[in-house]
Amino acid sequence: MAKVKSVFVCQNCGAQSPKWMGKCASCGEWNSYVEELITSGNSSAQVNYKRSSKPEKLQK
Numbered sequence: 658m659a660k661v662k663s664v665f666v667c668q669n670c671g672a673q674s675p676k677w678m679g680k681c682a683s684c685g686e687w688n689s690y691v692e693e694l695i696t697s698g699n700s701s702a703q704v705n706y707k708r709s710s711k712p713e714k715l716q717k
């Protein structure tokens with residue numbers, strides 16, 4: 658299942674923060690953080706799929 662995670666991204670310098678900040682700690686811009694949604698889970702699902710898949714055997 659994909660999990661939707663929100664992160665705040667500074668539109669001025671691209672810095673990310675788990676919580677909203679009035680002033681960017683990276684570039685010093687005020688009110689530049691915008692909430693963006695990140696869908697995670699696909700990468701972990703692929704890892705699980707690879708682990709469950711059969712190991713390739715070398716045939717000569």
Ligand SMILES: [Zn+2]
Pocket residue numbers: 667668669670671672681682683684685686689
């Ligand atoms: Zn910034």
